[in-house]
Amino acid sequence: MVRLMRLSLIGLFCLAVLTPAFCQQQAEKKEVRTVIGNIVAVDWVASVVTVRYFDDRPGRGYDEISFVLNEATAITKGTEEIELSELNQGDQVSVDYCDCLLKGLLAVKIVVKI
Numbered sequence: 001m002v003r004l005m006r007l008s009l010i011g012l013f014c015l016a017v018l019t020p021a022f023c024q025q026q027a028e029k030k031e032v033r034t035v036i037g038n039i040v041a042v043d044w045v046a047s048v049v050t051v052r053y054f055d056d057r058p059g060r061g062y063d064e065i066s067f068v069l070n071e072a073t074a075i076t077k078g079t080e081e082i083e084l085s086e087l088n089q090g091d092q093v094s095v096d097y098c099d100c101l102l103k104g105l106l107a108v109k110i111v112v113k114i
Helices: 002-027
Strands: 034-044 046-054 061-068 074-077 092-100 102-111
Touching: 034 061, 046 092, 061 092, 061 102
Parallel strands: 074 102
Antiparallel strands: 034 046, 034 092, 046 061, 092 102
């Protein structure tokens, strides 16, 4: 029983360590898309940013999309790099992202408009 618990913990640890690296590799291989909109929510604990944008396809309108951030996500404001904690609701942003199989939509780069 103890042996099974140890193996489970080792497996969970390996998954936690390898998932960010796997998602970053996926971002490099996948098609990167861009969305422009305003931040409506920032979750610093889960590293998630939600952006409201206008979908110009017929019959669509405004929609919201959430992005997962990792340590490789670049966040800039003008020429300056900033932290996730410096993003605010209402900031106009451009988000380059890709669809990561394990994490969802992974933000590769976020540019805050000045």
